[in-house]
Amino acid sequence: MEAIEVYHISKRFGSVQALDSVSFTVRPGELFGLIGPDGAGKTTLFRLLTTLLTPDSGSAKVDGYDIVRDYLAIRSHVGYMPGRFSLYPDLTVEENLDFFAALFGVTVEESYDLVAPVYKQIEPFRKRRAGKLSGGMKQKLALSCALIHRPHVLFLDEPTTGVDAVSRSEFWDMLAGLKQRGITILVSTPYMDEASRCDRIALCNEGRILGIDTPEDIVHRFEERLYAIRADQMFPLLAQARQVEGVMECYPFGETHHLVADSRFDVGNFVQQLSGLDGLTIRPVEPTIEDVFIKWMKR
């Protein structure tokens, strides 16, 4: 039995096709990442799998339960941490945790061993109201509350959005710890650099899944040659590079432009053609997940 099975699920809101026949499976104990920009349908997928929405077509199972028929069973076996902080801001850290424990019919003591690695970090502030916590602490409290009933599957919707780099890294360490304890985790993020922390990732855009693989293998699917180019004037460089023979794509990538080349491309020829630009450099680079994403998105 897979932890999450999704078969051709679709959901439409008015004229927007939020999800268009999406299918994938997540194995038990896997840390599975949904990587995609805003509007990719990640949140809709989470809301479907946590039984807050019903699909227009298709079906899905979470922990072996059908999301429509067995929605009640799913609710006691999954933990959900929405993208937006949604605990009670006027209750204290401790009260929030006790409250959610009680709603699931458990006590904090029973689950303390599981929650502790996360909760210990905010325990010194347990008398503070949740609304007065910093962003990183709010997120840790939300994760503690989502874990309090020992869920089999954990849904984390953009848990690191709006969190500083150090806290983000800490957060992924915590997820790795939870994975060790056999919890299946489905996590979404708009940050491509976080994808490498997942076992497998699905790249998604505009309601569709572009491809699924391990972070290592997904970059191997990028078969074309890739170069990073720069010049003193980056914008004319972009326009001119696109004119050169053998250039399939050229797009801004951080401080450089990435250039995707086919077999006709020749570096010497390229440098010669763009000799009018000062400070031109070109070097081959390894593709990243983002390059794969851009390639698939344009397909």
Add this chain to the structure above:
Amino acid sequence: MRAFIVLLKKEFLQIRRNSFLPRLIILFPIVIMLVMPLVMTMDVRNVNVAVVDLDRSTTSRRILSHIGASEYFTLVYTTEDFHRAMDRLEKGTADVIVQIPENFERRMETDFPEPVQITANAVNATKGSMGMQYLVQSIARTLSELRDEKHPVVTSELITVQNRFNPTLNYRHYMIPALMIMLFLLICGFIPALSIVGEKECGTIEQINVTPVGRMTFTLAKLIPYWMIGLFVLTVAMLVARLVYGLVPAGSIATIYLGSMLFVLTISGFSLTVANFSDTMQQTMFVMFFFVMIFMLMSGLLTPIDSMPEWAQNLTLVLPPRYFVEILRAVYLKGTTLAELGVSFVALGIFAVLFNTLAAVTYKKQA
């Protein structure tokens, strides 16, 4: 059951932590009950009277002095020229003109008496008509006194008036039950709806929805605190009515509480339905306001239903507060019993079931 108790505890904790709600709950009924009965009065007082006395007889002076002595009237102007008095009326310094015709006293004895003429400014319809009525009564009394003095015959009074259940025609006593109903409408109508939509706005309802807690449990835990608050507020209001205005319910207090519970149930069910259909507090506020307006103006709270046009009277049949207004006034002022009010209680009960069913049906955990 444990989830329910925890939800209930959380609700009370949130109310207590709220910087504004506890104060509102205590202050609101006291202020409403202390201030509103003093200002909301249909009794007409301080009617400014201008008198055009063309007769200048004992009789006319007697009429004048009676008007001057009355607590309802202030004699502001006496003249012999009607146009001058009319000027005052137009400027607003006088509300009513009383014109006593020439030879009034003399012709009173004849078969063709000249009538006293009363001219009133009826822009404020209540003040105009009530002021006129008082004046007519006052003058008629003066004239019959005079007649009695001249021809002391033993006559029996032709008409006697007795105001049952509110012997002094005290408008306050009529209004106090209405004010209690307004308190219910505001506290048990607005606040639970706002509290639920508030949870929608900050996303916490979503977090509750992914727990195994049933919607009934969640909703009940949301409402019970406000039911309790509603009954607490009623108790405070009844105490204020008793201590400040000396108004003690003529009927049984148990009947009042029973009616109140039914009404609170109805209103909170209604408020839940509104909350189910709104996504923001603003929306809730406006929709609730719209209905509360209709409830207040059309349920006989301020103006009697009997004097409404027939279509409006029929419309009031579907307004739940109408029945509670009937119950509360009847029990408070007349001492009517539960059995006599059976129809109203049943109607209120039906509405309670109806609105709460509607609230349950329209509540969606899934979209």
